[in-house]
Amino acid sequence: MNLVRWVVGNPVFSVALTVLAYAAALPLHHRWRWIPPIVAACLPIVAVLLLAREPYVDYNRGGSFLTWWLGPATVALAAPMYRHGMALRSSLPKLVLIVLAGSVVGMATAGLTAWLLGAPLPVVMSTVPKSVTTPIAIEVCKELKGIPQITIALVILAGVLGASFGPPFLRLVGVKDDRAVGAAIGCAAHGIGTASLVRQSEMQATVSSWAMAASGVFTSLLAVLVALFLR
Amino acid sequence: MVIHYLRGFAILVGFFLLGTGLHRVGVPVPGGVLGLLAFYLAMSAGLVKLQWVERAADFVLRHMVLLFVPLTVGLMEMGPVLSRQALAITASLLVSLTAVLLTTGLLGKWLLPTEPVLPGLPQPADELSVQEPSGHDNAEAGAGI
Secondary structure, eight states: OHHHHHHHTSHHHHHHHHHHHHHHHHHHHHHSTTSOHHHHHHHHHHHHHHHTTOOHHHHHHHHHHHHHTHHHHHHHTHHHHHHHHHHTGGGHHHHHHHHHHHHHHHHHHHHHHHHHTTOOHHHHHHHTTTTSOHHHHHHHHHHTTOOHHHHHHHHHHHHHHHHHHHHHHHHHTTOOOHHHHHHHHHHHHHHHHHHHHTTTOHHHHHHHHHHHHHHHHHHHHHHHHHHHHHO | OHHHHHHHHHHHHHHHHHHHHHHHHTOOSOHHHHHHHHHHHHHHTTSSOHHHHHHHHHHHHHTHHHHTHHHHHGGGGOHHHHHHTHHHHHHHHHHHHHHHHHHHHHHHHHHSOOOOOOTTSOOGGGHHHHTSOOSOOTTGGGSOO
């Protein structure tokens, strides 16, 4: 029993378990598209932790090593932003305006709705960055003293819902231009939405991955204002 | 080959540390975003070439899901908060999602007058053919959620 504790409590074990679970989740997602990789990766880990009676804090000593890499991953978003920014040069000023408006509306409506329904401040702040890509959303959530786990759950749900219902909804309200569709999906459903557009249209996917990075940047800049207001 | 990745990772980590440093000094924007902006500016100024970093960046973004698995596992301890705030959280999600789609979609429709559609790209009407998962997609594994 002590040996089990020592193995399971080891940060190396956490990292290995997480990488293994992720590696196993990929073929599952490939075979059954509707299974989000994040869900398939997390469930076996939760099962192991519960079975071994391992508290989350202990698992997370190794886990935080992986979490740290979200920082460099955020930096990496500049690559698609730069690459696609070049391709979209002619419509860039208008796209900036559109994505900026989307970021403001996304933050304001999410926070206000939760606040009006009586959620406590940390929960309200956790909803504010829910439209943007996970690594940025987590950072913004921390700046606003929210609860990162709630933000992550919302970000993933926004991505899954936006990817499945976004395009038909946009068609319903008469949005047909590829760039408009891409900007809307990138703003509302970040990476998951963008991934779903890749199979539709190159222009939509290009605008979408630019919009996802840009809305992340705008949201974190706008969050500075929200944080000032909180003080 | 390996050296391409190493150089790319080194540059990404370098810019992240630069961003974190700026954040520590008092810039109120998250370190990762500061690093992103610095990296973008460095590429625009020609100090760093996109090709140096492209492979490492694509790799990190493709497997980003792995990086937030540990935080998501933390949801297992959030049960009580989540169930108490379920209504507020769900409503906030749905209202905000709809609002963002409407704002950006309609603003886009208004600001970006229809240009001739690029030839060879599937039309929205092609939806049925589009549902088939194609073998390759560079956004595999939900690239960068």
